[in-house]
C-alpha cells in the first residue's frame with residue numbers, strides 16, 4: 001500500500017453522519033463530473049441505518065444536495081432470498097432509506113438481484129455480473145468495473161461484502177460477482193462483489209460503529225492477518241476512508257485523521 005487509509009473517528013453516530021454525508025456528496029459530485037451519474041455500491045448490515053441518518057438530513061445548500069435522480073445503486077453483496085425477505089439487503093435499504101425519500105424527490109435507479117434466479121447462486125451471480133456489464137461497459141473493453149464509491153460494512157470477524165476470512169473467494173481474480181454457498185453468517189447462500197472489484201473502486205468508505213467492533217478493528221489496523229477488510233485497506237490505501245465512532249476504535253493505535261474533504 002502506498003499512502004495510508006484514512007481513519008476518521010467521531011464521538012458517535014450523530015457527529016459521524018454529517019461527515020459521511022459530506023464525503024458521499026463529494027464522491028457523487030465527482031461521479032457526476034466524470035460521467036453524469038453516480039455509481040455507488042452499498043452493503044447491508046448496520047450500514048443502511050447510518051447512511052439514512054446521513055443522507056436524509058435536510059440539505060443546507062446547493063453544494064450539499066443529494067442528487068437522487070443521478071444515483072445508480074448496486075449491492076456490494078446480496079443474499080439469495082426474495083426481495084421482500086427480512087434477510088434481503090435490498091429490503092433493508094428500502095426500509096431504512098429508499099422508502100423514506102420524499103415522494104416528490106426524483107428516485108434513484110436501484111439494481112436489485114433477479115428473484116427468478118434464486119435457486120442457483122452461480123446463475124444469480126452471473127446475472128448480476130451482466131447487470132454490471134450493461135451499466136459499466138462490456139467485459140471485453142474493461143477489465144473491471146469502476147464504482148464511484150463503495151459503502152461497506154465490517155463484520156465482527158473482519159468480513160466485508162460477503163467476503164469472509166480464510167474463504168477461497170478471497171483468491172477470485174476473474175469474476176466481478178461471485179456466488180457463495182457456505183457463508184459462515186446466515187443466510188449461507190449469497191452473491192458478492194469480488195476483491196478486485198472492491199479495490200478497483202474510485203473510493204471506498206467503511207462505516208463501523210459500536211464497541212462490538214473494537215477487537216476486530218485492532219486486528220485489521222494493527223495485524224491485518226489477511227482479513228478481508230485489511231485486504232481492502234491494502235488494495236486501496238488513501239482511496240479508502242473509515243468512518244467510525246470512538247467506541248469502535250478504543251485501544252486501536254492507528255492514527256486518526258481530522259475529517260476534511
Ligand SMILES: O=C1O[C@H](COP(=O)(O)O)[C@@H](O)[C@H](O)[C@H]1O
Pocket residue numbers: 042043044045046047076077078089152153154155156159160161162185
Ligand atoms: O452479512 C453482512 O454483514 C456485513 C457486516 O454487517 P454489520 O451489521 O456488522 O455492519 C455487511 O456489510 C454485509 O453487507 C452483509 O451482507
